[in-house]
Amino acid sequence: MKFLLDFFPIVLFFIVYKTLGLYAAIYAMIGATALQMMITRWQTGKFENTHLITFGLLVALGGVTLALRDPAFLMWKVSVLYVVFAAVLIVSIWVGKKPLLERMLGKELDLPNAVWQQMSWIWGLGFVGIALVNAYYVNLALGARELLFSSTDLDPKIELTELDCTTTTTQDLCLAAQYTEESWVNFKLFGTMGLTFILIIITVMMISKYTKQEQ
Secondary structure, three states, X not given: OHHHHXXXXXXXXXHHHHHHOHHHHHHHHHHHHHHHHHXXXXXXXXXXXXXHHHHHHHHHHHHHHHHHOOOHHHHHXXXXXXXXXXXXXXXXXXXXXXXXXXXXHOOOOOOOHHHHHHHHHHHHHHHHHHHHHHHHHHHXXXXXXXXXXXXXXXXXXXXXXXXXXXXXXXXXXXXXXHHHHHHHHHHHHHHXXXXXXXXXXXXHHHHHHHHHHXX
């Protein structure tokens, strides 16, 4: 249930992008993230730090994207966010008495300190991997976008989803810009969700023998 709640804003972003375009999807994701925080607050009695960090970056970078009509700021948010999460997890191994994951989940799981450290490394490096793959898609999308607008007199603030590429003088560039932006949106949902699910499976395999011993 928590996994679905965590990805609810991204799912909504994907749906709204497909129907109304990028900028409407940003508004939808900001609203969905705020709702996500309220639900978590109602369920647990407190806000989660990860949600607060995500919401702060989303409002800041998403707001700049909306103001300048430049998707680069929002696109890079994913990489920035996951690098921050990775740094916090890995640094927590040496800062404080316990790794962050143990502080968050120690009440539910009784694991050796070495396992908590291994999990911190796995999730930290996994988040770095997500950030790097996102950077790859962002570079493709922004490169194709820049090539399109530098080769035409089209307004760079226009939504790519609004363009009818068959009416442009550079149809191939237009299609490439639309395709690479859509590829980034697809990765934002299916890529991040899939890679996170892989990390969860690895974690379950790591802790399964300890949970069996407790039972």
